[in-house]
Amino acid sequence: MADADSDTRHRLLEAGLRLFADRGYAGTSVQDVIEAAGVTKPVLYYYFESKGGLFQALVDQAVDERLRLMRQAAPPGKRTVEALTDILAALTDFARRQPDLLRLSFAVAFAAPGEMPNGFRMPPKIGESIRFIHELIAAGWESRELNNDFSAGELAEGYFQLIQHSVAVAVLGARVPPPGLPPLPAPSTPHRAIELFLHGAAQKKEAPARAARVTRPLLVAALALLLPLGLHAQALKEKAATDPGVSTNVVPTAPANAMTNGPAATVTNDPAADLTTVTPVAVVEPNLTAVAPVKPVPVIVIVAPPPVAPATGLTAVTVGAAK
Numbered sequence: 001m002a003d004a005d006s007d008t009r010h011r012l013l014e015a016g017l018r019l020f021a022d023r024g025y026a027g028t029s030v031q032d033v034i035e036a037a038g039v040t041k042p043v044l045y046y047y048f049e050s051k052g053g054l055f056q057a058l059v060d061q062a063v064d065e066r067l068r069l070m071r072q073a074a075p076p077g078k079r080t081v082e083a084l085t086d087i088l089a090a091l092t093d094f095a096r097r098q099p100d101l102l103r104l105s106f107a108v109a110f111a112a113p114g115e116m117p118n119g120f121r122m123p124p125k126i127g128e129s130i131r132f133i134h135e136l137i138a139a140g141w142e143s144r145e146l147n148n149d150f151s152a153g154e155l156a157e158g159y160f161q162l163i164q165h166s167v168a169v170a171v172l173g174a175r176v177p178p179p180g181l182p183p184l185p186a187p188s189t190p191h192r193a194i195e196l197f198l199h200g201a202a203q204k205k206e207a208p209a210r211a212a213r214v215t216r217p218l219l220v221a222a223l224a225l226l227l228p229l230g231l232h233a234q235a236l237k238e239k240a241a242t243d244p245g246v247s248t249n250v251v252p253t254a255p256a257n258a259m260t261n262g263p264a265a266t267v268t269n270d271p272a273a274d275l276t277t278v279t280p281v282a283v284v285e286p287n288l289t290a291v292a293p294v295k296p297v298p299v300i301v302i303v304a305p306p307p308v309a310p311a312t313g314l315t316a317v318t319v320g321a322a323k
Helices: 002-023 030-037 041-048 051-073 080-097 099-110 125-142 152-173 190-199 207-242 315-319
Strands: 265-270 275-280 297-300
Touching: 002 030, 002 041, 002 051, 002 099, 030 041, 030 051, 041 051, 051 080, 051 099, 051 125, 080 099, 080 125, 080 152, 080 190, 099 152, 125 152, 152 190
Parallel strands: none
Antiparallel strands: 265 275, 275 297
């Protein structure tokens, strides 16, 4: 008895889906449905109470299956990029297998209020599907697996657009084009489509960034060599001012420890602050007393970063959503 009930309900759903997808809700009568299913009106009313109840059951079925496939494709612990790829593949395959069910979903999304049955309610699992994608992308954004140049909301919006496009192309591809119209171009696979979304269509230009990275070490090395020489000359000048026996024409030379006995200065880098501190070592001359070490000298090294394009709604497709 249970099998017979299940079969009868299934036949009503199949007949209603086919008719609603082809004619719309208003263009389909109860008589059309029962004739296509091979049942009587009381049977339809027993399972669904009304034509509107049958329509509601079909929309709920489409939304439930969509959410089930999304959760199956993106279990907990799966990397964000892999999950987004597998979700797109699963939903595109669903659209190819059940084009009428997806057409019905599109019809609900774009229908005028009078085209829906009285008492129709949007399935709550639509909201669950939206939250599922937002949470998945937010997790990838927080872990920096996705490009932080865009907000998590921008990335989610771009991904939803990709899903809708892929599903729509799959539904249209399942139908024979009207005479006189060329066939649709072969769609890209979901994996190629998600690769374009994640990595972008624009060429990456990294040459300026490499040039900026080379500048800093060279500048630091030059400062480490020249700063002790300048301090040594200053020390001689100050000593000559207080000791008449010291000639002011002495040509300053690099201290011995600058070339032979160790580094003339120590260099400390702080990449976070773009600050380089050079600390000279005390300078000692045969005819001079030791000069006290000079305080560390902070040197600001300015390295111009590569230009960053401003984020817009379409930029994610151009430069890529992946980090």
